[in-house]
Amino acid sequence: MDYLETLRNDAKLAEEFDMLFDFCxxxxxxxxxxxxxxxxxxxPGKAFARDGAGGEYHQLEDGSIGYMSSEGECGRIAESVDDLIHLLVYSICWHDYCDTSQYTDISTLEAYANExxxxxxxxxxxxVWETVVQALGMPLEANVAAELQKFYDAAHRALLYICYFHEDDGTVTESQNLFF
Structure with missing residues (x-):
């Protein structure tokens, strides 16, 4: 299913999706x-969505998805639009899952995901979440840890997605990674 096209063609669904996942x-x-x-x-990439805090989702030239926050964090978050939508839907607040120490092994990640x-x-x-998931034709149950592992792997895959800030004094500052 083309999730973005489905959202573009259903204003109510897009509004509910944005309300749940902060994805305009x-x-x-x-x-x-x-x-x-x-x-x-x-x-290289283009913006295709924003969040309420000023962050942007970017479709990169290889089809993967990057994200740049308004606070200066930048990185790849998914290998495809489908992976992004699954991350948004099943993690609900993907920003809350960026603690690298929780990705050491599957049991730690599963406990973290469930908690x-x-x-x-x-x-x-x-x-509302159930209505949105059903409208997108997605199952109500998913392995959240598996979705998070794909997120972690995408964020750490070379070539890393990085933003460079060009300061007034001529120095260049590299963006912070999404994971801490």
């Missing part, structure tokens, strides 16, 4: 925010 789909591909020409990127998912689900409108 743009009408089409746009130039990335370069902070008035002060940012350059390690890989975070239960906490996030406690304040998420899960009836």
């Amino acid at each position: 789909l743009l009408d089409g591909l746009e130039e990335r925010d370069t902070a008035e020409g002060r940012c350059t990127f390690s890989l 975070r998912h239960d906490e996030i689900a406690s304040y998420t409108e899960m009836d």
Whole structure:
């Protein structure tokens, strides 16, 4: 299924998706925010969605998905749009899953995934979540740890997706990684 096309063609579904996952789909591909020409990127790409805090989702030239936050973090987060949508839907708040120490082995990652998912689900409108998931033709159950492992692997794959900030004094500062 073409998830982005489905969202573009159903305004109510797109609104619910944005409310749940802080993901506002743009009408089409746009130039990335370069902070008035002060940012350059390690890989070519175009913006296709934004979040409410000013972060942008970028489709990179190889089809993978990058993200740049308004706080200066940048990285690849998925290998494809499908992987991104699965990450958004099954992790609900992917930003809350960036603790590298939790990705040491499968049992640690599963415990982390379950704990975070239960906490996030406690304040998420899960009836709306179910409606969105069903409208996208996705199963209601998923292995969150497997989705998170794909996220971690994408973020750490070479070539890394990096933003370079060109300072007024001529120095260049590399963006922070999404994982800490």
